[in-house]
Amino acid sequence: MTALRVAVVGSGPSGAYCAQLLTEESGSPVEVDVFERLPAPFGLVRYGVAPDHPRVKSITTSFAEVFDETPGIRFLGNVQVGTDITLDELRANYDAVVFASGAQVDRNLGIQGEDLAGVHGVREFVSWYQGHPDTKTDAFALNGKRAVIIGMGNVALDAARMLAHTPEALRATDVPEHIVDAFAASTYREIVVIGRRGPAFAKFTNKEFIELLEVDSCDVVIDPADLELDAQQQAHADADPAARRLLATFAKAAERGVLGRNTAIRFLFDCTPVELIGEESALAIRLAKTSDPNITEILETDLVLRSVGYRGAAIDGLPFDEKSGTIAHLDSRVADGRNVLPGVYVAGWIKRGPSGVVGTNRRCASETVTSILADVAAPGWTSTATPAAVVDELLRSRGVDVVDWTAWQSLEQAEFAAGEAVGRERVKLHDRAEMLRAAGVGVGVD
Numbered sequence: 001m002t003a004l005r006v007a008v009v010g011s012g013p014s015g016a017y018c019a020q021l022l023t024e025e026s027g028s029p030v031e032v033d034v035f036e037r038l039p040a041p042f043g044l045v046r047y048g049v050a051p052d053h054p055r056v057k058s059i060t061t062s063f064a065e066v067f068d069e070t071p072g073i074r075f076l077g078n079v080q081v082g083t084d085i086t087l088d089e090l091r092a093n094y095d096a097v098v099f100a101s102g103a104q105v106d107r108n109l110g111i112q113g114e115d116l117a118g119v120h121g122v123r124e125f126v127s128w129y130q131g132h133p134d135t136k137t138d139a140f141a142l143n144g145k146r147a148v149i150i151g152m153g154n155v156a157l158d159a160a161r162m163l164a165h166t167p168e169a170l171r172a173t174d175v176p177e178h179i180v181d182a183f184a185a186s187t188y189r190e191i192v193v194i195g196r197r198g199p200a201f202a203k204f205t206n207k208e209f210i211e212l213l214e215v216d217s218c219d220v221v222i223d224p225a226d227l228e229l230d231a232q233q234q235a236h237a238d239a240d241p242a243a244r245r246l247l248a249t250f251a252k253a254a255e256r257g258v259l260g261r262n263t264a265i266r267f268l269f270d271c272t273p274v275e276l277i278g279e280e281s282a283l284a285i286r287l288a289k290t291s292d293p294n295i296t297e298i299l300e301t302d303l304v305l306r307s308v309g310y311r312g313a314a315i316d317g318l319p320f321d322e323k324s325g326t327i328a329h330l331d332s333r334v335a336d337g338r339n340v341l342p343g344v345y346v347a348g349w350i351k352r353g354p355s356g357v358v359g360t361n362r363r364c365a366s367e368t369v370t371s372i373l374a375d376v377a378a379p380g381w382t383s384t385a386t387p388a389a390v391v392d393e394l395l396r397s398r399g400v401d402v403v404d405w406t407a408w409q410s411l412e413q414a415e416f417a418a419g420e421a422v423g424r425e426r427v428k429l430h431d432r433a434e435m436l437r438a439a440g441v442g443v444g445v446d
């Protein structure tokens, strides 16, 4: 019986779940090729989820089992869809193509001075400390006094925590040695986290905030006066138990006060960024009180991180919803208005935007797989896919150095060896050419 052949673009949680669920839920043979532009799999679980969250990161063990143990699932790393192979080529060679390519772009604030040096999207900062091969190893020099993080979501807290950790705490993670060194040399002693609304509307979870309180190298500074809620915040807190839990933890933090620790993380609520001030680099940020824009304040700063959300990037040939930063779809089938593009599907953050936890992508992938399997079960459907060798030959003819699963395992071994050499469990390789050498493919890239 001819196998159903599916191309999945992206090896993050949604791509991995799609591959797994396709093989589990189809009653007939399925072959899935998972294309990944990076030499390493797992998307934001490797390059987003904070290094000091090993429990969340350990989901990669079950994703690895999917690639390791499921006949018919292949990992094709270091292959960028759109450059190394086009959408039309995927459509010609597979029965179905699933875009599970995530949200790759930082949202902007849309204020003056945003393009000054020293102002970055938090994604750039996270990618750098996670050793993402698209970032330069020396992209950040942490040699200022005050860092400002705009936004009050979990990612903002991840970034603040990383700036507050001791080198010893970082050495217990897998961040590259030069990143540990950069944080060890950091002169930032004050990190200001800014939220537009009052504390009742902070978006991070109580769990993440408690974790910050447990970092014993930093003070968490909350002004007790900010916890006197106006009517709108009170109504929100009355209706939302999660907000009430977080407010209770804020109150404990305010009560604990300042203990004179190495770094202080200060929370400023009800503040709207108005302008970044400076000639070439940002030297200060002008803030206005959200509840009374006539009250403004200028805060000197050496580093500004915008943490106001990730968004997907448009993909040539696919309908894109600019507002939500997602690929338009109907029941996971890519669609321009009511017109479905046959055989092309979406899953994960590029489908629904950056929301939820890793496990949310399983449910999301399951909906996608249900649509694919319903379409191929329709009367008259026949496979038009080509054998795997055709795509392999196409990539070979273009000189693409594919990192397959075995090559990735070699890269992983090199990371464990690099860790052992410096008395750590594992150390990520950061430089793309070095990653490819460790994977045993090619000798380097541009």
Ligand SMILES: Cc1cc2nc3c(=O)[nH]c(=O)nc-3n(C[C@H](O)[C@H](O)[C@H](O)COP(=O)(O)OP(=O)(O)OC[C@H]3O[C@@H](n4cnc5c(N)ncnc54)[C@H](O)[C@@H]3O)c2cc1C
Residues within 6 Å of the ligand: 009, 010, 011, 012, 013, 014, 015, 035, 036, 037, 038, 041, 042, 043, 044, 045, 047, 048, 049, 050, 053, 056, 079, 080, 081, 082, 100, 101, 102, 103, 126, 155, 158, 310, 347, 348, 349, 350, 355, 356, 357, 358, 359, 361
């Ligand atoms: C900083 C941060 C911290 C987080 N922390 C947590 C946490 O603690 N707990 C939790 O549950 N969730 C956390 N999340 C959320 C979680 O990471 C996401 O829910 C999940 O990764 C989204 O999965 P995805 O597969 O849609 O996208 P991604 O994980 O982004 O995967 C997309 C993949 O597609 C690849 N790709 C993109 N374009 C192409 C192309 N053209 N060709 C080939 N490959 C391509 C990318 O390289 C990437 O590997 C965090 C997210 C961020 C940003």
